[in-house]
Amino acid sequence: MQIKNKTILKRCCCVILTLGILFGALKGLSFLVTPRDDTTKAGMYYPDGRGFYSYPQNSIDVFVIGNSDSYCGFSPMELWHNYGFTSYNSGEPEQRATQGLNMLKEILTRHKPKVVLLDLDEIFEGKNTIGNTFSDIFSYEFPIFNYHNRWKTLDLSSAFQETNYTNQKSSIKIGGQHLNSKIKAYTGQNNMKKNSSFVSIPWASKYAMDQMQKLCQENGAAFVLIDVPAAITWTGARHDAAKAYAESKGIPFLDLNTDLDSMGFSWETDTMDAGYHINVVGAAKVTNYLGEYLKQNYSLADHRSDSDYSFWNDNYQIYEQAVQKSSS
Amino acid sequence: MDELLQILNTLKPGVDFTKETDLVKRGILDSLTIITLVNELKDEFDIEITLLDIVPKNFFSAQTIYDMVKRLQDE
Amino acid sequence: MAYNSLAYLVVFLVPVFFLYTIVPKRYKWIVLLAASYGFYLMGSGFLVIFLLITTVSIYFCALSLDKVAKNAAAVRKTLPKEEKKAFRQKIDKKKRRIVLLTVLVNILILLVLKYYNFLGGAMDVLLASIGLPKIFPTISRQIQPLGISFYTLQAISYVLDVYHGKYTADRNFGKVALYLVFFPQIVEGPIGRFDLLADQLYEGHAFDWQRTISGIQLILWGLFQKVVIADRADILVGKVCGSFANYSGITVILTMLIYTLQIYTDFAGSIDIVAGSAQLFGVSLSKNFDRPFSSHTVNEFWRRWHITLGTWLRDYVFYPVSISKPIFSLGKFARKHFSTFLAGLVPAFISLFCVWFTNGFWHGAGVKYILYGMYYYVITILGLLFEPLFRRFFEATKIDRKGKGFQVFQVVRTFFLVNVGMLLFRANTIGSFGAMFVSMFSGFNPSVLTDGSLLSLGLDNKDLVVLAVGTLLLWIVGRLHTKGHHLRDELAQKNSFLRWGLSMAMLFVIIIFGAYGYGYVAINPIYGNF
Numbered sequence: 001m002q003i004k005n006k007t008i009l010k011r012c013c014c015v016i017l018t019l020g021i022l023f024g025a026l027k028g029l030s031f032l033v034t035p036r037d038d039t040t041k042a043g044m045y046y047p048d049g050r051g052f053y054s055y056p057q058n059s060i061d062v063f064v065i066g067n068s069d070s071y072c073g074f075s076p077m078e079l080w081h082n083y084g085f086t087s088y089n090s091g092e093p094e095q096r097a098t099q100g101l102n103m104l105k106e107i108l109t110r111h112k113p114k115v116v117l118l119d120l121d122e123i124f125e126g127k128n129t130i131g132n133t134f135s136d137i138f139s140y141e142f143p144i145f146n147y148h149n150r151w152k153t154l155d156l157s158s159a160f161q162e163t164n165y166t167n168q169k170s171s172i173k174i175g176g177q178h179l180n181s182k183i184k185a186y187t188g189q190n191n192m193k194k195n196s197s198f199v200s201i202p203w204a205s206k207y208a209m210d211q212m213q214k215l216c217q218e219n220g221a222a223f224v225l226i227d228v229p230a231a232i233t234w235t236g237a238r239h240d241a242a243k244a245y246a247e248s249k250g251i252p253f254l255d256l257n258t259d260l261d262s263m264g265f266s267w268e269t270d271t272m273d274a275g276y277h278i279n280v281v282g283a284a285k286v287t288n289y290l291g292e293y294l295k296q297n298y299s300l301a302d303h304r305s306d307s308d309y310s311f312w313n314d315n316y317q318i319y320e321q322a323v324q325k326s327s328s
Numbered sequence: 329m330d331e332l333l334q335i336l337n338t339l340k341p342g343v344d345f346t347k348e349t350d351l352v353k354r355g356i357l358d359s360l361t362i363i364t365l366v367n368e369l370k371d372e373f374d375i376e377i378t379l380l381d382i383v384p385k386n387f388f389s390a391q392t393i394y395d396m397v398k399r400l401q402d403e
Numbered sequence: 404m405a406y407n408s409l410a411y412l413v414v415f416l417v418p419v420f421f422l423y424t425i426v427p428k429r430y431k432w433i434v435l436l437a438a439s440y441g442f443y444l445m446g447s448g449f450l451v452i453f454l455l456i457t458t459v460s461i462y463f464c465a466l467s468l469d470k471v472a473k474n475a476a477a478v479r480k481t482l483p484k485e486e487k488k489a490f491r492q493k494i495d496k497k498k499r500r501i502v503l504l505t506v507l508v509n510i511l512i513l514l515v516l517k518y519y520n521f522l523g524g525a526m527d528v529l530l531a532s533i534g535l536p537k538i539f540p541t542i543s544r545q546i547q548p549l550g551i552s553f554y555t556l557q558a559i560s561y562v563l564d565v566y567h568g569k570y571t572a573d574r575n576f577g578k579v580a581l582y583l584v585f586f587p588q589i590v591e592g593p594i595g596r597f598d599l600l601a602d603q604l605y606e607g608h609a610f611d612w613q614r615t616i617s618g619i620q621l622i623l624w625g626l627f628q629k630v631v632i633a634d635r636a637d638i639l640v641g642k643v644c645g646s647f648a649n650y651s652g653i654t655v656i657l658t659m660l661i662y663t664l665q666i667y668t669d670f671a672g673s674i675d676i677v678a679g680s681a682q683l684f685g686v687s688l689s690k691n692f693d694r695p696f697s698s699h700t701v702n703e704f705w706r707r708w709h710i711t712l713g714t715w716l717r718d719y720v721f722y723p724v725s726i727s728k729p730i731f732s733l734g735k736f737a738r739k740h741f742s743t744f745l746a747g748l749v750p751a752f753i754s755l756f757c758v759w760f761t762n763g764f765w766h767g768a769g770v771k772y773i774l775y776g777m778y779y780y781v782i783t784i785l786g787l788l789f790e791p792l793f794r795r796f797f798e799a800t801k802i803d804r805k806g807k808g809f810q811v812f813q814v815v816r817t818f819f820l821v822n823v824g825m826l827l828f829r830a831n832t833i834g835s836f837g838a839m840f841v842s843m844f845s846g847f848n849p850s851v852l853t854d855g856s857l858l859s860l861g862l863d864n865k866d867l868v869v870l871a872v873g874t875l876l877l878w879i880v881g882r883l884h885t886k887g888h889h890l891r892d893e894l895a896q897k898n899s900f901l902r903w904g905l906s907m908a909m910l911f912v913i914i915i916f917g918a919y920g921y922g923y924v925a926i927n928p929i930y931g932n933f
Contacts, residue, residue, distance in 0.1 A: 011612055018903070025911065045921040130445060131410035138409050139920070145409075148915045149922040152865045338743065358702075359717055360787070363725035363754070364747045367734050370726070379567050382722050 026142045032159045033147040038167045042158070043150045045092075050106065051172030052088045053165035058112045059309070061300055062087035065103050065212075066119025066228075067095045068178070073119075073228035073278040076175025077319035078287040080312050083295060084302035089176030097123045097208035098136035104212050105140060108219055115222045115298050117290075118212060120242050121230050123205035133204040170322065173315040179280050181326040186231045186267040186275030192257055196237045201245055213251060222298055226254045228286055231267055231275030254293060256286060263289045280323050329394050335368050336390060345390040352384040362387060369393075375400040404445060406590070406676045407629050412622070415442065420683050424610045431607030435585065435684060436577055442586040443549060450548040453516065454584060457509050461558045462579045464505035465565040465572030468498055472568070502566040506559050513555045517547055521768035550589040552765060556715055557583055561597045563719055570598050578605050585686075587677040591670070593691040594711040600686075608685025616902075617891045618682035623909045624880075625675025626917075628668040632873040634918035635866060636665035642861040644829060647839045651846035654857070655839050663825045664874060667695070670709070694881050699813035701782050701820055712765075716758045724754040748787055755783055771833050778824055869916050 035044040038053040049071065052060055062085055064074045071089040079087050090103050100118060107113060122128075139145040171177075209225070216223035225246050227234055234257050246253035256263065263285045267275060270282025278286065294300055303309040336345045343356055351357040357365070365387075366377050375397060386396045404411045419438040426434050443451050475494040482490055514522060523539025530537060561582070565572050573579055582601045583589075608614075643650050643658040650658070671692045681688045695707040705713050724730060730750045737746035763776020797804055823840065830836035851857055858864055883890060894902050 014903070018907070021907070022910075026914075029911075029915070129404075131404045131408040134410035134414050135408065138413075144914065146920045148917070148920055151915050152863070339747075359721060360751050360755075363722065363750065366726050367731055367750060370731060371735060371738075377726060379718070379722055379726070380569060382726075 026144055029148075030142045030144040032156075033150045033154065034143045035147065035150075036158055036161050036163045038165045038172075043147060043153065045146065047167055047169075048171045048176050048178075049090050049092045049103070051167060051169075051176050052090060052107060053110055054167045054172055055088070055111075056308075057110055060086045060088050060111045061114045062117070062294065063104075063107055063111075063113050063115075064089050064091065064117045064119065064226075065095075065100045065107075066091045067122040068093050068277060069121040069228050069230050069233075070119035071176055072178045072180070072272070073283050073286050074290070075177050075280070075283040075287040075319075077177065077316050078284045079291050079294075080175075080304075081316050082288060083291040083300075084304035085291065085294060085300045086303060086309065086312065087175060091119070091176070094125075094127075095122050096125070096132055096136065097128050097202075097205035098133045101208040101211050101215075102136055102140045104215055108215065112219065113221045114300055115224060115294060116212070116216050117224045117226050118209065120225055120227045120238075121233055123201055123209070123242075124199060124238055128202040128204040128208075130204060133207060170318050174319040174322070175315070177283065177319075178277075179319075179322055179326060180272040180277070181280050181323065182272040183269055183279060183281075184272060184274045185269070186271050188231065188275065191231060191235045192239065194235060196235045199235075199237045199241050201241055206245065209245070209251075210249070213249060222252075224252045224254060226290070227257060229257050229260060229265055229267075229270075229278060229282070231271065233276070252297075254290075256289065259289070280326070329390075331372060332369075332394050332397065333390060335365065335372065336393075339365055339368070349389040351389060352387050357387055365393075369397060373397050373401060404442065406587075406673055406680075407626055416680060416683070423684055428607040428609065431684075432577070432581060432605045435604060436581045439581065439584040439586040439589065443584055443589060446590075447549040450546060453512060453548045453551065454554060456512065457555065457558045458576075458580045458583050460505050460508060461562050461583075462572075462576055464501060464562045465579075466574070467501055468562070468565050469572040471498055471501070498566060502562050505562050509555050509558055513551055516545065516551060518768040519545060550591070553592050553594055554583045554589060556594050556712075556765075557597075560594075560715060560719060564597060573597075573601065575605070581605065585681075587680040587686075588688060591673055591677070592709075592711055593674065593677075593689045594715050595689060599689060603686045611685070613895055614685060615683055616906075617895070618679045620891050620894070620906055620909075621679030621682060622676050623679075623906060623913065625672045625677070625679060626913050627873070627909060628672030628675065628877065630672075630913050630917035630919060632870065632877070633665045633669035633672055634923065635862065635870055635873075636661045636668070638861040638866075638918065638923065640665055640829065644831060644835070644839075647830075647835055647842070651842040652844075652848040653851050654848070654860070655843045657857070658860075659822050659826045659839075659843070661870075662829050663822050664870075666825060666828070667692075668873075668877065694885060696818055696821075697814060697881075697885065698817050698821075699810060700786070701779055701817055702786075704817055704821055705779070712762070716762060720761055721754050721758045724757050725750055730754065744791065748784075751787065752784055756780060759783070766828070771827065771830070771836070774833060775824060775827050778827060782820060866918075 033043070035042045038044050038047050038050050040047055044050055052063070062076075062079070064070050064087065068091065071091040074087075074089055076087040076089060079085050090107055092099060092103065095103070100122065104116060107116075135145070213223045215221075225242065227239075227242070239255050239257070242255070243253055245251075256265075260266070265282060265285050270278055270285065272279040303312070333345055337343075339361055340356065348354075348356060352362075362382065366382065369375065370377055377400065381396060381400070386392055404415060415438075419434065422438075423431050423434045440451070443454065447454075471494060475490070479487060479490055519539075520541050524541065527537040527539050561579070564570060578601055581604050582595070582597055585595075585600075585604055588595060640658055640662045643654065644662075647655070674691045678688050689711050691710050693707045693710060695704055698704040698707055730753060733753070734746065734750045737749040740746075741749075759776040759780035760773065761776070762779070763773045766772045766775060802809060826839060827833075827836045830839060857867070862870065880890065894905070
């Protein structure tokens with residue numbers, strides 16, 4: 001009996017020690033691989049969506065989170081030019097809702113947003129699964145799971161440096177917007193009117209949105225659900241499901257697909273790829289509409305006369321030049 | 329027994345079925361050979377062989393096959 | 404929940420294991436049953452209804468077969484000898500009706516849910532060819548319950564075994580239900596047999612330290628194969644197969660080889676994760692892979708690859724068809740009119756056709772998959788037909804078929820044939836398979852091996868190194884298995900630090916070198932859509 005107890009004790013210690021070492025090793029490796037700079041070279045994933053690291057802390061008031069729909073359809077430069085609000089497109093290609101949640105957590109380490117807008121195109125995608133939710137929760141706590149591929153390029157000397165965000169690429173200066181002037185019209189039916197079957201929001205997406213709402217509340221930010229015009233992926237059924245969720249949670253829901261006329265938006269001229277993504281012309285219209293909405297509903301500061309924000313005017317020049325160049 | 333050995337030798341020439349055992353495991357009788365053998369046995373000895381009988385145990389050696397045939401003849 | 408996900412391993416398996424460990428022995432099976440249904444609900448939601456229908460159908464079918472047999476035995480005792488045979492035939496007919504109904508209903512469910520679009524399309528083509536209008540609209544997204552291809556086979560094997568009298572029906576509904584739904588094997592097998600599996604699941608096993616460690620190690624080995632090798636290989640294979648027209652010669656040959664590596668490590672790796680999971684609960688699942696690439700013939704390959712499918716087809720298609728009355732009569736007829744050699748082959752040809760057709764069709768709803776089965780069928784019957792010729796050839800040339808040289812030739816030949824089969828399996832369409840196959844020979848371009856073009860197939864040189872090292876490790880482990888080593892048991896005898904160190908090292912190899920996260924895309928297991 002004595003021997004048995006000793007073995008049990010030894011094994012319990014082994015298990016506890018193993019878990020401890022595992023935890024420590026994961027944290028340690030995570031420390032090594034976490035990018036120290038918001039550039040591709042430093043290993044950061046999709047720097048365009050994370051360019052807010054390069055901006056002065058707590059200087060950005062509005063964030064738009066979503067997938068490629070959002071960073072094609074929203075223009076921080078237009079918002080700045082017409083309203084003086086500071087904003088950023090912190091979207092990722094094919095982002096999952098729980099990845100959007102992680103993005104918000106990243107944002108909150110650097111800025112104190114007043115308004116957070118989530119584009120809902122991503123919440124209905126099949127990849128919003130329970131399995132991926134846990135992956136994303138683990139990945140945020142232990143970045144080693146996301147960034148382990150840096151084993152290929154990791155320079156150990158840089159691994160111990162302080163973070164220093166230096167990315168000054170024009171794509172970041174113009175707020176993470178993906179510029180494209182191409183026009184490829186969408187001439188199909190209006191999906192909002194189509195009789196499509198009932199859809200439901202996956203549990204994972206609901207979880208992500210609940211958490212985002214909570215985080216916003218804790219950090220004094222307003223949480224708003226939007227959907228930028230999307231001819232093919234957005235339907236009346238999705239609108240209904242989203243509206244029901246938003247109402248049940250008391251979250252404002254702005255479906256821009258229902259207001260194309262007042263935006264002056266047209267699927268003939270404002271899309272670059274026949275209805276999937278919006279081009280620069282369309283983005284300007286969407287942004288101005290959103291800007292008006294933000295002005296009416298939230299007390300956001302107009303920083304156009306603030307000398308600390310004068311570099312935003314320089315950034316706007318870059319944007320204007322880029323737009324002119326691509327449309328010529 | 330002689331008829332059985334004759335069948336076995338036609339099916340798989342070159343094998344001494346009076347001596348060899350563990351026929352299935354050693355691959356001497358594979359599933360194709362077994363079903364041909366089974367159909368021949370059914371024809372030759374006028375017996376009913378069912379799926380339950382097609383187990384490696386019964387086809388271990390020529391002797392066990394013969395025992396199975398005798399048992400089925402009695403039924 | 405994919406078996407290689409953090410969700411399954413950490414959030415699902417660990418709590419279930421703890422619960423199983425602390426619950427008293429009598430109730431342990433209930434933990435497995437509840438966890439399995441929970442797993443199923445998370446994966447398929449309300450589609451569990453189909454699993455339940457199958458479960459209920461086989462439970463009652465088996466019970467009624469037993470009841471008929473029992474009543475019949477009682478009655479038969481009272482009958483005079485002349486009437487016994489007729490009575491037995493009547494009872495057999497009744498039993499046959501019961502089991503046939505159950506089996507057909509379950510196959511029908513499978514056909515409708517998984518094969519509707521394919522079969523409906525085929526029917527419409529048939530109708531169109533005789534001038535009739537189409538009547539089968541295509542469903543854009545077929546509803547497919549998790550693991551239906553696997554659990555249906557298990558269900559059929561249970562009722563057929565009871566029908567043939569292999570064992571009696573089980574009165575415990577929970578036991579029958581658990582046999583079908585057990586979460587480690589529901590998604591992609593192995594395809595279990597009731598007499599080998601049901602008791603193990605039901606009897607409950609006390610905690611065993613060594614067994615638990617062994618199970619964890621097997622899971623780690625499976626994860627290594629799937630996450631480090633298979634998912635990495637998929638990137639290259641996906642790129643080349645996606646735009647196959649751009650590639651030829653050695654590039655395509657290499658891609659074909661790497662795909663075979665991928666499907667093996669993906670499937671065998673997943674099976675190892677699954678077997679390791681089952682081992683945690685003291686359940687030993689049937690082996691599904693046994694060093695398949697050491698096979699000398701294509702038939703041997705299918706006895707070493709997806710073993711439980713092969714044995715299922717052998718026991719429930721091949722044998723029954725081969726010894727059935729029609730085939731038996733056909734064999735007799737053939738013996739009268741053809742040479743003994745050919746006559747012996749006729750039944751085999753038909754039953755083999757049934758086996759390979761079923762094999763191919765089971766793998767997917769498409770002509771490509773049927774062709775996949777037929778490919779192996781043709782190889783098999785050609786082998787049988789030419790056997791006398793081969794024998795004469797070897798006698799004449801004095802080549803020793805049992806000699807080392809010939810054995811090596813056989814292994815290489817089988818490897819090549821299997822690879823071509825895999826290429827067909829992977830190609831997006833039959834046309835692209837044809838194009839890729841031809842392109843292997845059209846442009847012999849050894850320069851790609853040195854000019855760096857192999858680095859533009861989606862994997863950089865570091866990735867290729869990982870792939871190569873992983874494959875080497877795989878090969879070494881395979882060799883050790885051939886020599887009879889049982890690695891985990893042998894490891895258990897060694898110093899515990901060494902054991903612990905190796906396991907931890909493997910865990911971190913998976914975490915660091917796995918093909919997931921930023922820079923890679925998550926991949927579903929290849930056999931997981933069944």
